[in-house]
Amino acid sequence: MNTKQNRILLIDDDEPTNFMSKIIIQKADENSIPSVMQNPKSALNILKNESINIEEIPDLIFLDINMPSMNGWDFLDEYKDLEIHKRKNILLYMLTTSMNDDDDVKSKKYSCVNGFMVKPLTVKSYSQIVNKHFK
Amino acid sequence: MSEVDQLIQENKELKAKLRDKEILFNHIVESTFSGYFDWNIKEKKEYWSPTLKKMFGYENHELYSSPITWQRLIYQEDLPIVFDQMDAHIKSRGKIPFDCKMRFHHKQGFRVWIFCQVKIVEWNELGRPTRIVGSLTDITDIKNIQETEAYVEQLESRNKELQQFAYVASHDLQEPLRTIISFTEHMSEEYKDRLDETAKTYLKYITGASHRMSELVKGLLDYTRIGKNFKIKKIDPNKILEAVLQDLHSLLENKNVKIEIEKLPKINGLETEIRSVFMNLISNAVKYSKKDVTPIIKIGAIKDVNVVKFFVEDNGIGIEKAYLKRIFLIFQRLHNKNEYEGTGIGLAHCQKIIELHGGKIWAESIPNLGSSFFFTIPA
Structure with a gap:
């Protein structure tokens, strides 16, 4: 029987974090396929591409806040207006190292943000997301 | 002269003397820049000197001299202090002096601090004050x-x-x-x-x-x-630059960097710190140079009326306009650790140093063409 695959896009410039996140995601849910983009600008270019197949569009994006050059907030400013939202509902969680009050308030201003998670991703925390959205 | 004529003459002379005394008195008081008031409680008459009214921003005709007026102009939180002190002054029959610092609302809305001294000069049979005089000085x-x-x-x-x-x-x-x-x-x-x-x-x-x-x-x-050893003295940026270029000699040679320097004017500053700034800016210019282009770094200064404006210009990869201010934030980087190494502290360092000197530092840039870093040092 074909169970639906969940395409997870990790946008984070930190290699060790991505290395670990991929392992955690695959461990927590065998139907989750993680992929990594270290450069948010490249991620935006892909999402802007109208010829992208609907299966290639991620189901969930984990977005790091603290990135050099274009940071998470800069990314959101462009991401929120993309046409791609009309084709598919993409979940988005912001990843941060600290539960700063400001960040939480800020993330609520963007309706495309589903939530806010503290790094590092754990099997437990990722499983909660899987149970909430993918089951 | 008849007795009546004599009395009229005396009266005239007394009036003249009184007028002179009054003029002299007013001169003295006005010249101290203190305002004064004279409150005749018995006759329900209060006199405020023009200087007093001016303290609150009013012309003579704009303010009616009465207790209601000053109780309106005073900061309400200060009223109880005034009444308490007045009570004490009265109950002690003047032994406890009244001198009080209080706040008033100026006609233009701002706050005026007043030092007020008051004296009861007449009492009635019941021991109540019938005449009070006082002086007010602006201590704002x-x-x-x-x-x-x-x-x-x-x-x-x-x-x-x-x-x-x-x-x-x-x-x-x-x-x-x-x-x-x-x-x-x-x-x-x-x-x-x-x-x-x-x-x-x-x-x-x-x-x-x-x-x-x-x-x-x-x-x-x-x-x-930064700034722990605060010994500002006359320093020669030319010598400092020479030392920095010497330190960076092998790097500059390896990258085939061309340096163009103008003569720099002497300034008042901290030698080690300014050296740190040049080191940082020049290192950055080399670090962020374009891979296939000979890096050219121009260093110079423009002398203005109050400041000397230094610049370090490069033909490197440049910086996007949106990030020109961000780069001075501590730990803020524009590139991945793998692309260009660094901690992101350098420019924050430079900013702290320049601000310590009372100057400003900023960047201008055209992406792909190059960047110019400017900093000013007060002359």
């Missing part, structure tokens, strides 16, 4: 200075606290870091044959992150140390 400037001084003291104390905190934190953070680095290295070495690829990757990440943290902590420590 003095009060403002006092408040500023108190605030400065607070800020200085807080600043010292923060410096100490940063110093101790950075210092104490180094030790466990050293432990992590050293034991990770031992592990990589001694268990080399018994570790699989994943374990080696983990260790690689641990070592990388620990070294990075160590750099950041060292950078923080240096940042907190």
